[in-house]
Structures are given as C-alpha cells and as structure tokens.
Amino acid sequence: MTAAAETAPEIARSAAEVLAIDHLVKRFPGTVAVDDVSFAIERGAIHALVGENGAGKSTIIKVLSGVYQPDGGQVLVRGEPKRIRSPHHAQELGVTTIHQEQTLIDSLTAIENVFLGREHLKGPLPRVLNIVDTGRMRQEVLSLFEDFEFDIRQLGRAVRDLSGLEKQIVEIVKALAFRSEVIIMDEPTAGLTEHERIALFRHMRRLQERDTAVLWVTHRLEELEGMADRVHVLRDARLVGTLTKEEVTPARVVRMMIGRDVDSIESLVAEQKGTAAETADHDEVLRVEGLSRGRDFTDVSLMVRRGEILGIGGLAGAGRTALARAIIGADRLDSGEIHIQNKRVGIRNTARALTAGIAYVPKERKTQGILPEFSVTRNITMSALERFRRAGLLNSRMEADEADRYIADLQIRARSNRQPMDSLSGGNQQKAIIARALSAGPAVIIFDEPTQGVDIGAKMEIFKLINDYVAGGGSAVIISSEMVELLGLSSRVLVMRKGQIVGELPGYQKAGGEADVHSLEERFMALAVGAGTA
Amino acid sequence: MNALGFARRSARWAFAQPWSGIALFVIVVFVVMSFASPVFLTSINLLNILNQSAFLMILAAGMAIVLMGGGIDLSVGAIAGLVGGVAAWLIAETGTPLYGAILVGLVVAVGLGTLNALIIIHLRIPDFIATLAMLGFVRGLLHIWTEGVPFINYSSNDFRILGGLFRLIGGITAPEVIAFFIIVGAILILLFTKFGRHLRATGDNPAIARLSGVNVIRTKYTIYIVSGFLAGVVGILLAGRLMTVQANMGLGMEIKALAAAIMGGAVLTGGRGSILGAVLGALALTIIQNIINLFGIEPAWETLVVGAIILIVVFSGKAPELLNLARREPRGPG
Amino acid sequence: MRRYLGQAFAADGVAIGLALVIAVLAFSILEPAFWSIDNVLNVIVQSAFIMLLAVGMTFVLTAGGIDLSVGAVMGFSAGVSMYVMGEGYWFGIAILAGLGTGLFFGLLNGFLVARLGLNDFIVTLGSLGVAGGALRLLDSIRPLRLERVVEETEAFTFLAHGKVIGIPVPIIIAVGVVIGLEILLRRSPFGRRVQAVGMQRDAAELAGVNVARIRHTVFIMAGLLAAVAGVLMAARLSSVPARLGLGFELQAIAAAVLGGTSLFGGRGTVVGTALAALLLATLNAGLQISGVDATWYRVILGVGIVAAVAFHQWTVRFSAAQAFGPALARPPPRSDRRSGDEGQKDARGEAGP
Known part of the structure; x- marks a missing residue:
C-alpha cells in the first residue's frame, strides 16, 4: 500500500476508492493548469492536497466539484468514469466542496442554510402551500450538529452572528446532510483561531469515523503531520509525489513543493x-x-x-x-x-x-487594476494626468507619445495604443499597469x-x-x-x-x-x- | 429571579429584531403625544389613525417583501392609481358589477407587476430605473385616460364600505380587516414557507442562493407580481374611499412605503427586513400626519419630514460603522 | 456592413441626433406652424432647463452614481430666489440665494454619499423629499411670484426673457454650460477621472484618483446646475408653483440615458445629453402643437428610458462582440448598482487561474 502510493501512476480499481482522477489535464489559454495528474481517495481517509500558488490545486478542486470540465483524462466516482456537469451534479454524486469563500446565506439560520433549496414540506397540499417542516428538518440534523459540538441554542441565529468555526461546522453539516461520501475542504482553517483549528481537526477525524473521505487543501504544512493519511504534492501543474502518513514531515513536503x-x-x-x-x-x-x-x-x-x-x-x-x-x-x-x-x-x-x-501595482488585476473600457493609452497615463495638460486640457498627442514609448519599452503587445484594455491578454494588461506606475515617476x-x-x-x-x-x-x-x-x-x-x-x-x-x-x-x-x- | 431573567431575555430578543427601533419610536411618540394633546389618545382619533394607516401598511408590507428579495418597486403608487381608475371606469361607464371590476383591476395590477419583472429580469435593466420608468408610464396613461376629469359616479354602498367609510362591528373598517389579513398572511408566508426562505436567500446573496438550488428568477418574478397585486388592492380600496379617482391618486405613496419599510429595518441591499417593522413604519408615518393635522401644522411639513426621516434612518444605520471608521473601512474587497 | 452600422450607432450622439432630425421633420410636415423662428426658439428655451439638470445627471451617472433630487432641488432653488426677490432684495442676491440652495444640497448629497459611503439612491431620495417639502413650505409662507414690476424684477426676468444679439439668454447659458462641460468631461484630467471612477472604482483609487473627492464634486455639480435651472425657471415663470420640479429627475435621467450616458458608470456624453434634452422638448412641443394630450409625453418618457437602456446594453455587447470576438464581449453590467455601496455581495471563487 505504501509503496503503491508513492507514485501512483496506475490506479488500482479497488472498492475502497470513492473518488479518483486519472491522467487529468486542464488547459487555459496560454497555460496548462493541470498536467496529467492521477490520484485516488479511499473511503474514510483524509487526503491532503498541497502545492504553491498556481500549482494547480484549485483547478483540480473545480474539476471535482463540477465547475470546470477536464480537457483530458477522467474523473472516477466509486470506480466509474463520470462527467461531473455542475456543482449540483457533484453533490448528487456524493462529492461536496466546502469552498474557502463562504457559501452560506448570512441572514438565514444554520438549519435554514443546511436545507436551502431542498426544504422538507408538510401540511395539506405541500406543493401548493409550501409550508416548511421545520421540526423534521431540525430533527434530521440535530444529532449531526450535536456530534460536532455545535451549541444547539445557536441554531436559531442568523449565520452572520456565528464564529468562523461555527460557520465551518454548518458547512460540514450541510455537506453531510447531502449524504456526501467525499468532502473537499479548501483551506478550512483560514481565519480560524488556534483553538478552533484544533476543534476542526477533531471534526475531520469524526468525518473519518463516519466513513466520509476528506480531500483537504491547505497551505499550513505543519497541520499535515499526524492528520493526513495521504499527502499529494503538486508542483507546476504536475503531481510530484504522494506521501503516506508515516513519511510526512513539513520539511519533506516543502522540498517536494519547491522544486x-x-x-x-x-x-x-x-x-x-x-x-x-x-x-x-x-x-x-x-x-x-x-x-x-x-x-x-x-x-x-x-x-x-x-x-x-x-x-x-x-x-x-x-x-x-x-x-x-x-x-x-x-x-x-x-x-x-x-x-x-x-x-x-x-x-x-x-x-x-x-x-x-509611492506607486502601487495591485493584485486582482481585473477588478483593481485595469480600467477595462479605456484604451491602453488612457490606462497608462491615468496616474500622471497632470503631466499631459496643456492650457488646462489633456493633450492626447502627448498622451499617445508617452503610451507608445512604454508600449515599445515594455514590449506591450497591443494592436495600437487605442485598443481597449479588456481585449489585451493578462500579461500585457499587467505590463500596461506597470507602465502606469512608472509613468507617474515614483x-x-x-x-x-x-x-x-x-x-x-x-x-x-x-x-x-x-x-x-x-x-x-x-x-x-x-x-x-x-x-x-x-x-x-x-x-x-x-x-x-x-x-x-x-x-x-x-x-x-x-x-x-x-x-x-x-x-x-x-x-x-x-x-x-x-x-x-x- | 426567574421572572427577571425572562424579562431580560425577552428584552434582548426584542432588541435583536429589525423592528425594535421603529417599535420604540412609535411607543415614544404615543407617550409624548398623549401628554401633548388631549385629543390624541381619544378612541376616535386612534381609530382614525388606524383607518388611515391601513392603505400605507399594505403598500409598506409589499415594499418590505420586495426589498427583502433584493429589489425595489417605485411604481406601486402609480399602479394603485391606475387600478383604482380601471375599477371606477368599469363601474361608471360599463355598469360592470363591483366585484367584476375589482377582479379586472387586480388582473391589471398583476399584469403590470409581471411587466416590471420581465423588464428587470430579461432586459436586465436596473430595478429602480425600470420601476421609475413604469411609474412615469402608468401615471402618464392615467392622465391621458382621465383627460384631467376625475372618474366619478361609480361609488356604491358596498364600495364605500370597502373603502372604509363605514365602520363595521366594533368600529373597525374593511381596509383594516384586509390589511390585517394581508399582513398576517405575509408574515406567516415569510416565516413558514419555502418561498419565504428563498426570498431572503435571493435578496441576501443571489449567486449563492442559485448554487444552493433556489430558483432565483422565479423568486424575483414572484416579488414584483406580489408587489403589483398589493398596489392594486390599495388602488381599489382608495377608489372606494375617495369616491372619485383623480389622475394623481396614490401620488408619492411609493416614497412613503419605501420610507416605512426602511424605518422598519429593511435595507436596500436585500436580505434584511421585516413586515412587522414596515407596518409599524407605516403607522409612524400616519401618526406624523395625524400630529400635523391635530396641531394645524402646515401640511407641507409632511413631505419634508418623510425626506428627513429617510436621511436620518440611512445615516443611523451606518453610524456604528462610521464611529469605528479607523478600524473597519467600508471599502470594497481587498 | 452591420458592423459599421452598429459602431456608427454606438458613437456618441449619432443615434440621438438622427432621432432629433426625424422628430423635427415629422412635426414640420404635420404642423407647418412648428417651423417658425419663435416656436423653434421657444422649444430650445424649454429644453434648456431639462438640459441643465440632465448635464449634472450625466456627470453623476458617469461617475457611477445617481441623483434623484435634482428636480426637487431645482424647484426649491427657484422658490428661494423668488422668495428673496419678493422680499425686495437686489436681484443679484436672489440669484446667489438660489444658487446657494443648490450648492447646499449638492454638498450635502455628496458628503453623505462620497464621504460617508451611504447609498446614493436612498440619500438623494431623502433629499428629494426635503427639498420638495421645503418648497411647499416656502410657498405656504408667501405666494412665490413677482408682484411689483420694478427695475429690479426686470433685471431678474431678463435672465429668462432677455435676448443678447437676438438669442434668448437661457439658450446662451445652456449652450455655454454644455460646451464648457463637454470639454471638461472629454478633455480635462477631472473628466478623465470621473469616467475612471465610474468604470472601476477600486482600480481608479489604486491608480491614484481621489475617488471621494471626485464623487463629492459630481454631486455638487448636479446641485449647482439644478439651481441654475431653478433660477432661470423662476425668472421665466414669474411665479413658482408649489410642486415645481416634480418628476423632473425622471426627465433628466431620460435625457442622459437617451443621449448615450451609461447608467452603470464610466461612459458619458454631455453633447449627447443636450441633444436628447432637445429631442424631449421637441417631442413635448410637437405633441402640444399637434393637439395630442401632453401627458403622452410622460408615457413616451417611461418607454423611452427602458428602450434606451436596453438598446445601450445591446450595442455595448454587439460592438464588443464584433470588434474583438464573442469571448471578449463584456457581460452585461452588474445588475445591482447598489451593491457597490453597502458591501459587495457576489459569489467569489469563480475566477479563472
């Protein structure tokens, strides 16, 4: 078992595997995000997925949760190849993803959130009157919430008033109420306190006892030791190795990640x-x-x-x-x-x-950087408008000259300086934004x-x-x-x-x-x- | 000890409700006014206030539903005017029986609500622009139709009863009864039905709601149709009440309904709000009007006060955040 | 061919100019009386008021906001200047009082929206109520009309009825404002920043734009321009009705949107707005002169706004798809413009790699 997991090129189709990816490939324009990655997750095991930013973790998660479709290879659910069409379909197949971003509705209570979109109904003419069976829904998940040490007096409160850990538990219970066999957790400990983190680990163990598998994405390598049954390490879109529980040390994982x-x-x-x-x-x-x-x-x-x-x-x-x-x-x-x-x-x-x-080149280029409908020229001169004034008004000739200079210097590939910014590729947009900062002469x-x-x-x-x-x-x-x-x-x-x-x-x-x-x-x-x- | 604990818990619960502020406001106004004016606390005056407020309460409840669903409907006043006109015209000019006319009026109301939803959802026009345009459109139609001459000669005893001109058993009037059933119905629906939950989820975060399997489009349709329908109900009641339908009937009621709803804890970003709060807000606005009448204050003050109340409520809703400005910036993500 | 047609129509003012020409021709044929110098000048003077309001609205919309109070502020400013005239002050004081009123509301709206981050829609709705109520209050104190005709009042009414080299004063003012502000929006650093703020507020801020100041300024401009329209209105009418300005905000929005200004910010044109205001006035006058009920105008206004926004969204998508391929066609603008102010609520986590 240990030896087989080290590289895992061939997937043994054992009954224990609830979810597997097989030679998965996902491309985006200009880059390959996931390149021929294979691994399998066994029932009731905690698998960790680690790698630096851009190594392909989030793309794999999005393929498994039905957000992206693979360009090559396949996803196997309980040994059978499946095309996961949508997040909803993934849940039907028993694969639920708890995203890093919250997917709860703030103003609804915990139970309302767990059953949102699939409420139990009661009373006469349930399809017409649509009266929700609060009692039954509560009954159904009460023991789950109790299992996870959730203060049940909090069940009636809006989710926005809950702590970070409590929100995670609501997400977990929501996943379990879907009868999930695999729960994918993306950075579940982000934003939690030390104490809450330890509690969350306890809950992950509890999931294991219920025979629910966990695919766990984390940046915090020190958490892995003792928790993860398997650690899959990604680097530059490829799987560089899978470590067993015994082999995991932060130092070793770091070395594999960095390469x-x-x-x-x-x-x-x-x-x-x-x-x-x-x-x-x-x-x-x-x-x-x-x-x-x-x-x-x-x-x-x-x-x-x-x-x-x-x-x-x-x-x-x-x-x-x-x-x-x-x-x-x-x-x-x-x-x-x-x-x-x-x-x-x-x-x-x-x-x-x-x-x-001081000039700043922001991250989140699409929302914080570019002015999408402005031309390349206008994007470049934005931070130094006063320099292009003549008699109080902007001189478009001077602006264009400045832009052309940067387009040549920084090799910004644009058809002309009048091309709208949102039709440039990401790298060229970034160069134009750097040109904007440079142009301000900071x-x-x-x-x-x-x-x-x-x-x-x-x-x-x-x-x-x-x-x-x-x-x-x-x-x-x-x-x-x-x-x-x-x-x-x-x-x-x-x-x-x-x-x-x-x-x-x-x-x-x-x-x-x-x-x-x-x-x-x-x-x-x-x-x-x-x-x-x- | 136990009693004290219970009282404390009840108080804490009450203060956590979105309508707590407006409830407090109404109570304070009541207490102050009962000292300030000998007439205020008489049963006649109180019944009067209730009778007057019923119309606005219905519209405010509708507006609260729309706001909770993350929308806004500025066309309700105009729709009320047109529907009142339709009913009055049918009775006066074609001799349609009262309930037939009411039915047609309500069908028109539902149709206009559906049209709002269509424009907002399928043409993707911002809700406040779409309903503002609908306001202009519907009000214009009514003006053209009446040609400046109000609809008269349609009133009947039944219609006047419906309009609240006659008191029923115990001094209550028909609009009060109707408002009561609408309000209780709306509260129950929001509390106990799937629609209520989907409404709040849609208003709070439509993207997550959609991912969770909520039919967001259907929910949005429903709120505008409900809003149009309630506006139609108010239009018919007003037609009964006023015995003439002028082209300006219901003018500016959308602003009052909006003010009532946000006084009652609704926010423009959706997800939050309370029917009870909106109803109390409508009550508060009617009391203000009553005070203006009682003291013979210039009626123009009313518009000014409503405007100022809107500004104050929005400002105070943000006040805690503003006091904490240095710590938490109300900026975008990042 | 379709592509060039689409792009031509998407260009500022082209579609609206065409519509204006058609409207003028149609009315001229239907009613030859329409085409008299007096009537034409009259129509242009009529359009001046809406034009001034709509130009202010154009700046607010371009910066990604909205101001519903412009009509009420115009009415109240008219009332204030008339009231001051009636008290027997020098007409200059009356004008300043009117302009000061507009300035006050502009400052207030801008402060609440830009500095405190309150929702623009609801704030200006509140201001609408306050200014509208204040006008009626003023009217209840004393009827707002010019009673004595003295030199002073003549100087005041000259603002609206006077002519300089044969051109009515309101037209001169409106044309001056439109040309000046078109240049400001197109060619000045301020105008560039207004567009940037409306296009992508966070990006503009991080590029060094003082977003709060820009947003504050556009509300001040809207208030001041409303006041200019109000003072001219007072001078023209010689009496201020208690409900002056009611519903004018809708006309101002209509003119701006019909002219090609985006409701979603980032894109605006003063000249387009001015042409659209002219079109609305032509329509109004033409309907009147043809004996059609004047309220058809309101109906057309409602339909026109919806049609213009829908058309605008279509051209944006269309021209983007034509020029840069369907993949780059921008998705329709955020459907909830209010989300920007009271906290962002969108499903995150859908971003590509």
Whole structure:
C-alpha cells in the first residue's frame, strides 16, 4: 500500500476508492493548469492536497466539484468514469466542496442554510402551500450538529452572528446532510483561531469515523503531520509525489513543493548578480515605522534603499496586501509613520501617496487594476494626468507619445495604443499597469503579486522590467506568494505572519551554492508557517 | 429571579429584531403625544389613525417583501392609481358589477407587476430605473385616460364600505380587516414557507442562493407580481374611499412605503427586513400626519419630514460603522 | 456592413441626433406652424432647463452614481430666489440665494454619499423629499411670484426673457454650460477621472484618483446646475408653483440615458445629453402643437428610458462582440448598482487561474 502510493501512476480499481482522477489535464489559454495528474481517495481517509500558488490545486478542486470540465483524462466516482456537469451534479454524486469563500446565506439560520433549496414540506397540499417542516428538518440534523459540538441554542441565529468555526461546522453539516461520501475542504482553517483549528481537526477525524473521505487543501504544512493519511504534492501543474502518513514531515513536503525550473531561476539569479549593485550605502527611499491597523497588521517597520528590491513574503492572510494598501493611503492607518526620502509624509489617500512618490501595482488585476473600457493609452497615463495638460486640457498627442514609448519599452503587445484594455491578454494588461506606475515617476513602486495569472514568458519579461527599473535608480517592494520569485528578485526578504514581521532573509543573490539555496528556502517556509524560529 | 431573567431575555430578543427601533419610536411618540394633546389618545382619533394607516401598511408590507428579495418597486403608487381608475371606469361607464371590476383591476395590477419583472429580469435593466420608468408610464396613461376629469359616479354602498367609510362591528373598517389579513398572511408566508426562505436567500446573496438550488428568477418574478397585486388592492380600496379617482391618486405613496419599510429595518441591499417593522413604519408615518393635522401644522411639513426621516434612518444605520471608521473601512474587497 | 452600422450607432450622439432630425421633420410636415423662428426658439428655451439638470445627471451617472433630487432641488432653488426677490432684495442676491440652495444640497448629497459611503439612491431620495417639502413650505409662507414690476424684477426676468444679439439668454447659458462641460468631461484630467471612477472604482483609487473627492464634486455639480435651472425657471415663470420640479429627475435621467450616458458608470456624453434634452422638448412641443394630450409625453418618457437602456446594453455587447470576438464581449453590467455601496455581495471563487 505504501509503496503503491508513492507514485501512483496506475490506479488500482479497488472498492475502497470513492473518488479518483486519472491522467487529468486542464488547459487555459496560454497555460496548462493541470498536467496529467492521477490520484485516488479511499473511503474514510483524509487526503491532503498541497502545492504553491498556481500549482494547480484549485483547478483540480473545480474539476471535482463540477465547475470546470477536464480537457483530458477522467474523473472516477466509486470506480466509474463520470462527467461531473455542475456543482449540483457533484453533490448528487456524493462529492461536496466546502469552498474557502463562504457559501452560506448570512441572514438565514444554520438549519435554514443546511436545507436551502431542498426544504422538507408538510401540511395539506405541500406543493401548493409550501409550508416548511421545520421540526423534521431540525430533527434530521440535530444529532449531526450535536456530534460536532455545535451549541444547539445557536441554531436559531442568523449565520452572520456565528464564529468562523461555527460557520465551518454548518458547512460540514450541510455537506453531510447531502449524504456526501467525499468532502473537499479548501483551506478550512483560514481565519480560524488556534483553538478552533484544533476543534476542526477533531471534526475531520469524526468525518473519518463516519466513513466520509476528506480531500483537504491547505497551505499550513505543519497541520499535515499526524492528520493526513495521504499527502499529494503538486508542483507546476504536475503531481510530484504522494506521501503516506508515516513519511510526512513539513520539511519533506516543502522540498517536494519547491522544486523549480532550474534554468529560468538560475538565469534570473545570474542576471541579478550582474546588474544589482551593492546598495547597503545607498540613500533610504521609503521608511515606515510602527504601522498598525486593526487586526490586519501590528507594529510593522521596514525600510527600502535606492536601487533595492525588498520582498515581503508570507502566507495568504498574513497582512501583506493590507499593509501595502495602508501605505498607499487606500485604507486608514491606526498608528505609525511613513517617511519618504527622510521626510515624514501624511498619506490620507492614494492621490497623496502618488504625489509623495509611492506607486502601487495591485493584485486582482481585473477588478483593481485595469480600467477595462479605456484604451491602453488612457490606462497608462491615468496616474500622471497632470503631466499631459496643456492650457488646462489633456493633450492626447502627448498622451499617445508617452503610451507608445512604454508600449515599445515594455514590449506591450497591443494592436495600437487605442485598443481597449479588456481585449489585451493578462500579461500585457499587467505590463500596461506597470507602465502606469512608472509613468507617474515614483520614488518607490509596491508590486503586489506582479505575476499573478500571467504566462511564463510574460513572467520573465516582468521580472526583467522590475530589475531594469531598480537598476535605473528606482526602488521596489515586491509582495509575492511565489517563494522562488520572491527570493530570486529581492535583495532582502521580510517574512510576515499574522500581521507581524517575523524575520528577514537575504535573497538568492547572497546564497553561495545549491545547499545554501535549500536552507534559505526552508528557513523561509519555517518563518512563514511559524514552525521554527528565525 | 426567574421572572427577571425572562424579562431580560425577552428584552434582548426584542432588541435583536429589525423592528425594535421603529417599535420604540412609535411607543415614544404615543407617550409624548398623549401628554401633548388631549385629543390624541381619544378612541376616535386612534381609530382614525388606524383607518388611515391601513392603505400605507399594505403598500409598506409589499415594499418590505420586495426589498427583502433584493429589489425595489417605485411604481406601486402609480399602479394603485391606475387600478383604482380601471375599477371606477368599469363601474361608471360599463355598469360592470363591483366585484367584476375589482377582479379586472387586480388582473391589471398583476399584469403590470409581471411587466416590471420581465423588464428587470430579461432586459436586465436596473430595478429602480425600470420601476421609475413604469411609474412615469402608468401615471402618464392615467392622465391621458382621465383627460384631467376625475372618474366619478361609480361609488356604491358596498364600495364605500370597502373603502372604509363605514365602520363595521366594533368600529373597525374593511381596509383594516384586509390589511390585517394581508399582513398576517405575509408574515406567516415569510416565516413558514419555502418561498419565504428563498426570498431572503435571493435578496441576501443571489449567486449563492442559485448554487444552493433556489430558483432565483422565479423568486424575483414572484416579488414584483406580489408587489403589483398589493398596489392594486390599495388602488381599489382608495377608489372606494375617495369616491372619485383623480389622475394623481396614490401620488408619492411609493416614497412613503419605501420610507416605512426602511424605518422598519429593511435595507436596500436585500436580505434584511421585516413586515412587522414596515407596518409599524407605516403607522409612524400616519401618526406624523395625524400630529400635523391635530396641531394645524402646515401640511407641507409632511413631505419634508418623510425626506428627513429617510436621511436620518440611512445615516443611523451606518453610524456604528462610521464611529469605528479607523478600524473597519467600508471599502470594497481587498 | 452591420458592423459599421452598429459602431456608427454606438458613437456618441449619432443615434440621438438622427432621432432629433426625424422628430423635427415629422412635426414640420404635420404642423407647418412648428417651423417658425419663435416656436423653434421657444422649444430650445424649454429644453434648456431639462438640459441643465440632465448635464449634472450625466456627470453623476458617469461617475457611477445617481441623483434623484435634482428636480426637487431645482424647484426649491427657484422658490428661494423668488422668495428673496419678493422680499425686495437686489436681484443679484436672489440669484446667489438660489444658487446657494443648490450648492447646499449638492454638498450635502455628496458628503453623505462620497464621504460617508451611504447609498446614493436612498440619500438623494431623502433629499428629494426635503427639498420638495421645503418648497411647499416656502410657498405656504408667501405666494412665490413677482408682484411689483420694478427695475429690479426686470433685471431678474431678463435672465429668462432677455435676448443678447437676438438669442434668448437661457439658450446662451445652456449652450455655454454644455460646451464648457463637454470639454471638461472629454478633455480635462477631472473628466478623465470621473469616467475612471465610474468604470472601476477600486482600480481608479489604486491608480491614484481621489475617488471621494471626485464623487463629492459630481454631486455638487448636479446641485449647482439644478439651481441654475431653478433660477432661470423662476425668472421665466414669474411665479413658482408649489410642486415645481416634480418628476423632473425622471426627465433628466431620460435625457442622459437617451443621449448615450451609461447608467452603470464610466461612459458619458454631455453633447449627447443636450441633444436628447432637445429631442424631449421637441417631442413635448410637437405633441402640444399637434393637439395630442401632453401627458403622452410622460408615457413616451417611461418607454423611452427602458428602450434606451436596453438598446445601450445591446450595442455595448454587439460592438464588443464584433470588434474583438464573442469571448471578449463584456457581460452585461452588474445588475445591482447598489451593491457597490453597502458591501459587495457576489459569489467569489469563480475566477479563472
């Protein structure tokens, strides 16, 4: 059993398998999201699915829950190949997904949510009067709720008043009330307190006792040990291995997850060594001291010098984006100071941040970055409109010239500078947004997930672009969930966990050899997940 | 001890209800007014208030249903006017019996509600624009039709009873009875039927509701049809009450109904609201009107007060968040 | 061919200009009297009021908001300036008082919506009630009309009845406003920012646009323009009815939407709005002169708005599909414009990789 699970190319069609994927392939325009992945889930087992962002976890989940259709390979439910048509169909087949985003209706109670869309009816003419049988529904799930230590006095309250754990339990009970044989849980512990997490694990064990299998997606590798019966590790859209319960250690999983495209990263590091000057004695450009904002982050201080790239790493929810938003004035700060070129600045809104010299390249490009109906030109000049004024009015010639310059410099592939932004590919949109930031002539640019959702070619171009900007006297802060990108680009990396900076590491540039690189990566992961000390 | 605990629990329950604020408001106004005016607390005046408020209560209940379902219907006042006109015209000009005329009127109301739903759902036009346009359309039709001459000579004893001009047993009137059944019916439906749950789910989060298997489109249709129907009921009652139907009948009632519903805890983003709250809101607005009458205050104040109440209610609904501005920003996601 | 036709119609003002020409021709044929200089000037003056309101509405809509109070604010501003005239003050004071009224409501609406983040629809509905009630209150204090004809009142009524080089003053004002604001919307940084805010508020903010200030400003503009229309209206009518402005917000929305401004923000045209206001006035006058019941106008207005929004959504989808392939045709705009203000509620988790 152990030996077979290590690679699992051939799926043994045993009766114990409730759900399996077999040579699954899923492509998106320009990228392969899942590339020939196979694994099987046994009845009553807890399987974990891990990998870095973009490794293909969420695509696999979406295929299993009927959101996406596979482009190759098949999904087997209880040994039979099935085409899962919709989330509803998945539930009928006994596969329920608890998404990271809540799928409960806030203003309904727990029981109302569990039975939403399939209420039991009672009374005369049930089809006409549609009177709901609250008593029967309550009876049916009461013991389930009790099993999961849910305070049944809370059953009458609107879900919005429940705690994070209680909401998870409602989702679980909802899944079980569907008679699910497999429950897929996407990052179930995100947003839970330590105590609640432990309780949730107890509940996952209880699911196991009920013979319900769990496919568990998590970023928090320290949770795996002792909990997961199998751990499937994904990297770059492929399955790199499956570990058994006995084999799982965080260090081992990290090593499997990280692996990398050696050529591209080495060329990147080599280039870095060539171009990046020693910056230790350069002037400081941005310094923040003691920034705090609610529960998002506390007492954060950092400093960036001219010609330097500062990385900020950490897990999702560590407070990195919230920190960036507060620095650029999009959200209010509770306390702290921001200094630019040694002058204290008050930043109340994003316009002020820009005049002070901080530009921001947001993540979530589609909703936070692009202005979809504007042309490429207008998207690029948006942050520096005052520069294109002549006699108070915008000079479209000057704007077009500026845009053309960036289109050529950054190799933005557009038919013309008048093409609407939403008809560009993701990578070119991202380059145009970087052009927007550059065009504002800032002292420092904060890049938030700069390569999210762009293909590998555009990725390398964006890396080069950031390097060129910094080599030309600019400064950058990079927030990224991709460790290789972060360590490869940055001269220093700050690691955030739960809203605080927990350590600082050098980038790959300072690493001596392969062994050094490995230990750097392990220290990074250890800091980010909180399993070790700095 | 036990009694105290029970009282505390009841109080906590009451304050958690969406209608708690408006209930408190009504009680305070009652207490203040009973001292301020010797006439206010007389049974005649109270019956009068109840009698007047019945019409608005029905519309407010309808508006609360629409708001809970995540929509809005600004055409109810105009629909009430047109339906009243249809009934009056049928009786006066064609000699249709009263109940036949009522039936036709209600069919027209349901038809207009369906049309609203069609435009909103299938043409994907924002609900408030669609129903605002419907307001202009229907009111315009009524003006064209009446040519500035009100419908008269249709009133009969039965119709006047229906309009609440005669008191039945115990001093109550027909509109009160009808309003009572509509309100109780609506509360029961919301509490105990599948539709009630699907309504709240649709209003709160249509995407999740759809994923859970709720027929969101059918729910949306239902709320606009119900809203049109209730507006039609009010139109007929008003026609009975006023004994003439002018082209301006029901003018501005949609604003009052909306004000009543949001005073009663409904929010424009859907999912939240309460029939009871909306009914109390309608009562409160009628009391304000009554006070204006009792003290001989200039009637124009009423419009101003309703507008100010809307602003205050919206503002106070946001106040806790605003006080906490530094901690939690009311911004978009991210 | 279909593609070019679609794109031509989607261009600002083309469709509405065509409709205007057809309407004018039709009425000229039906009623030769329609085509007299006096009547034409009269129609244009009539359109000026709606035009001013609708231009303000255009800015609010383009920034992704809505202002239902413009009609009531116009009425109340007219009432205030008339009241001040009646008290015997200099006409300049009366004008300033009227404009100040509009400014006040614009500031208030903008503050509640842009700074406090309240829902624009309900806030301006509240303001509508307050301003409408205030006008009736003012009317109950003293009838709002010009009683004595003295030099002062002549100066005041000159605003509406006077002519400069043969052109009525309201037309000069309206044309000036339209040209000035068209340039502001098309060519100034402010106008660009208004469009960006309406198109994608979060993206605009992160690109360094002071979103709150832009949104506040458009409400102030709407209030001020409503006041300008109100003062002109007072000067023209020489008496202010207690219900002046009732339902004008609907006409203003209609003019803006018919002219090609998007109800969903991001796209607006002042010239299109002005042409649409002209069309509405032509329609109104033409119906009157043809002896058709004037209230048909209201019916047409209701149908027109729905048709215009539906048409607009169709052209947006159509031209996008034609030019960039069906995959890129934008989905219909968010059907619930109110979601932006009181918390986002959409099913997340559907985003691609």
